[in-house]
Amino acid sequence: MTRATIPGTIQEAVQACYDAYGDQKDIALDLGIAGSSVSYGTEVQEIRPGGLGVNYLDRLARMKAASAVPIARHFAALAGGVFQPVAVDGALAADxxxxxxxxxxxxxxxxxxxxxxxxxxxxxxxxxxxxxxxxxxxxxxxxxxxxxxxxxxxxxxxxxxxxxxxxxxxx
Structure with missing residues (x-):
């Protein structure tokens, strides 16, 4: 289930990470955490901003690199930059x-x-x-x-x- 998030927030980046990874039930299973913890990663609230722990995001990205892209873009934008993925597979003709x-x-x-x-x-x-x-x-x-x-x-x-x-x- 995709939760509505506020554009430009860590919750939106985490939701995009989830979308890139796949099903949230698979995420919970692959990380070995409760589904409610996965859901909490995109919860928007006043008391504590949502967001999945950085260690979990690191594990997701290591299991499926595409899920790192939304997080990289989010933090690059906060730093005033951009993130551009660079494919290094296949024949390297980059001379x-x-x-x-x-x-x-x-x-x-x-x-x-x-x-x-x-x-x-x-x-x-x-x-x-x-x-x-x-x-x-x-x-x-x-x-x-x-x-x-x-x-x-x-x-x-x-x-x-x-x-x-x-x-x-x-x-």
């Missing part, structure tokens, strides 16, 4: 050439959006903005994959990349 190609796509779309071919050459139309967001996401992904490969080499791991590490002052 400087891929990054350059993706940046070129961003520039080309920007030029098209501000040309006479656009319905609003002075700005992005909603459609152009959505296209540009997709292109920027692809460029950011290429940059993060390239960064992950460089980090692996800097740490003496060769080209092996299991995750995209962001740590220390290298940000």
């Amino acid at each position: 400087v050439h891929q990054l350059t190609r993706e940046f070129s796509d961003v520039l080309a779309l920007h030029a098209d959006a501000h040309s006479a071919r656009s319905r609003d050459p002075g700005d992005y139309t909603p459609h152009e903005a959505r296209q540009q967001i997709r292109e920027i996401d692809e460029m950011v992904t290429a940059a993060m994959l390239f960064r992950a490969q460089l980090m692996a080499r800097a740490e003496g791991q060769g080209g092996a990349v299991a995750a995209v590490p962001i740590r220390g002052s290298a940000r």
Whole structure:
């Protein structure tokens, strides 16, 4: 059962985490906690804000990574940033050439959006903005994959990349 939550709250993020994980009965079973505790994670009240314990959220995310995304987005937004998942599965073609190609796509779309071919050459139309967001996401992904490969080499791991590490002052 999905509980109504207030947008931008931890309860909304926890509900999105639950939705990404699956059925709330499965969540309770997989975490080994009562269904009422799972339900309490999205309860909006004045006495104590809801929210599932961070340890439980960590366990859910480790069991199903997609359930970590809503929580990451929530805290990234509170910190004034954004969270962009980066897939590191499959063949890694994230080298400087891929990054350059993706940046070129961003520039080309920007030029098209501000040309006479656009319905609003002075700005992005909603459609152009959505296209540009997709292109920027692809460029950011290429940059993060390239960064992950460089980090692996800097740490003496060769080209092996299991995750995209962001740590220390290298940000």
